[in-house]
Amino acid sequence: MSRGAFIVIEGLDRSGKTTQTAALYEQLKEVGKVAKLLKFPDRTTAIGKMIDAYLRSQSDLDDRAIHLLFSANRWELASEIEKDLKEGINILCDRYAFSGIAFSASKGLPYEWCRAPDISLPSPDLVLFLDISPEKAKERGGYGEERYEKEEMQKKVREIFKRIGEEMNVATAGAKWVVIDAGRDCEDVAKDVWAHAEGLIEGTSQPITRLWDTSE
Ligand code: Z5A
Ligand code: MG
Numbered sequence: 001m002s003r004g005a006f007i008v009i010e011g012l013d014r015s016g017k018t019t020q021t022a023a024l025y026e027q028l029k030e031v032g033k034v035a036k037l038l039k040f041p042d043r044t045t046a047i048g049k050m051i052d053a054y055l056r057s058q059s060d061l062d063d064r065a066i067h068l069l070f071s072a073n074r075w076e077l078a079s080e081i082e083k084d085l086k087e088g089i090n091i092l093c094d095r096y097a098f099s100g101i102a103f104s105a106s107k108g109l110p111y112e113w114c115r116a117p118d119i120s121l122p123s124p125d126l127v128l129f130l131d132i133s134p135e136k137a138k139e140r141g142g143y144g145e146e147r148y149e150k151e152e153m154q155k156k157v158r159e160i161f162k163r164i165g166e167e168m169n170v171a172t173a174g175a176k177w178v179v180i181d182a183g184r185d186c187e188d189v190a191k192d193v194w195a196h197a198e199g200l201i202e203g204t205s206q207p208i209t210r211l212w213d214t215s216e
Contacts, residue, residue, distance in 0.1 A: 004084060005204055006085055008126070008128070009095075011161075011182060012157060013154055015131065016182050020182075033090060036089050036091050037093075055146045056147075066104075067104040070100045071097070071118050075121065102157045111163075115212060120210045121211045122208055123209040137154065178196050
């Protein structure tokens with residue numbers, strides 16, 4: 001039996017994640033496919049509101065506490081993601097656990113500690129990583145308004161994302177993590193996104209796996 005596909009769009013700040021997730025959603029709709037858009041952090045929940053206040057520097061939290069809130073914000077949607085996938089709905093997700101590791105580890109928290117709370121979340125079938133140089137990202141609108149939006153931080157984040165991607169592809173022995181050059185025109189990036197996502201939109205018969213779970 002076929003289920004929906006779980007596609008995550010990750011990337012550096014201002015790489016166009018939200019733009020590309022929305023474009024992919026529209027393309028799926030055009031070809032008559034059912035899809036749902038998710039975005040992390042989901043700032044609408046009670047946990048999401050705490051995260052939002054922190055990101056806008058309206059509150060201060062211990063680095064570990066905010067890390068666990070970001071993870072809890074994903075866990076509160078985990079069973080819904082699984083349910084939707086089983087019902088044949090494709091999930092398109094703007095940021096996921098990979099952002100969680102990249103940002104917190106960039107602040108100096110140990111990499112494995114950062115990964116631990118997200119182990120066993122529903123695993124995406126594909127991660128499209130939008131790569132852009134911090135210099136180019138800075139030229140795009142709105143940069144610098146929130147916590148973490150600093151060039152030095154973004155450089156560290158980029159390095160950690162690189163490690164995550166390499167480890168993902170070794171662990172799955174395949175190209176589950178695909179890097180896309182996001183420094184180009186929106187349309188060119190969208191074409192690449194579609195080329196990689198297209199093969200999955202008919203659904204998949206593969207069981208839903210769990211992120212970094214070695215017990216299976
Ligand atoms: N965070 C964390 O620490 N831990 C976690 O677990 C998670 C997140 C999940 C907020 O995330 C912060 O939370 C983020 C990571 C941290 N910190 N930082 N910094 P967010 O997802 O809410 O961030 P955002 O506000 O959506 O911004 P963004 O992700 O950086 O932007 P984007 O979605 O990648 O880009 P965009 O909104 O689609 O485009 C940005 C601008 O560029 C916009 O004006 C577009 O019109 C323009 N754009 C887009 N594509 C192009 C191209 N191709 N060419 C030219 N211009 C373009
Ligand atoms: Mg965004």
